[in-house]
Amino acid sequence: MFRADYASNAHGIGAHRRRYLVYRRAGGNGRRQGSGAEATEAILAITVRALQSTDGAKVLAIYEEAIKSSHATFETNVPTWREWDRVHLPAHRLVAIETDPKKVLGWTALSRFSERREYAGVVESYVFVRADARRRGIGTALLNGLIAATEAQGLWTLQANIFPENEPALRLYQRCGFRVVGTRERVGRHRGVWRDMLLLERRSPTVG
């Protein structure tokens, strides 16, 4: 069912594997180590690694949760793995897993921005975190992992299209160095309603 020939090494990310410790304030919401003066308590250790062929069903389940919400994506149907695989670039597909147990907590991937050669280093990015694992720094770990992997490969601009109402995504992308380029007004219809979309981008300071 899942693509067996996923060749992460061919795209230079096979070795991409980072371990993050995600911390929570003793009294409450998810928060990373060092982000506040409060005492912190380790809640889980996560690893960001290349997506493997066996992760497909979990990736789609996380996507389905977000599709059912109102502000994550224009997509309204859960794709098959074949469809997901076709629209996302084979390089730089990453997942966050708990080291114990090995649950997939979130994923990040890219799609092509343009066929034109001059835009070869410009790509559209996506980050999705399981609903019960949000606000623990996992989105940040995934997006920072994606930035590092794409810069290492010579890609220079990551962009993202985010509904203005999607405050978590806006915060996540801005804290990872993206800026709001502007608002695209009534750019598409979502469940019968015309929606605005924010275009965000991060231009690599090191590539090019």
Ligand SMILES: CC(C)(COP(=O)(O)OP(=O)(O)OC[C@H]1O[C@@H](n2cnc3c(N)ncnc32)[C@H](O)[C@@H]1OP(=O)(O)O)[C@@H](O)C(=O)NCCC(=O)NCCS
């Ligand atoms: C957007 C998303 C990926 C964030 O993942 P996450 O693991 O919760 O993100 P983090 O814990 O790393 O938090 C990143 C920032 O967003 C903020 N944030 C997260 N959830 C928030 C919420 N519900 N309200 C306000 N801010 C929020 C965090 O506080 C943090 O900012 P800070 O460091 O300035 O405090 C997650 O909410 C998600 O999967 N949403 C559905 C899919 C989606 O919308 N993807 C984006 C379009 S591609």
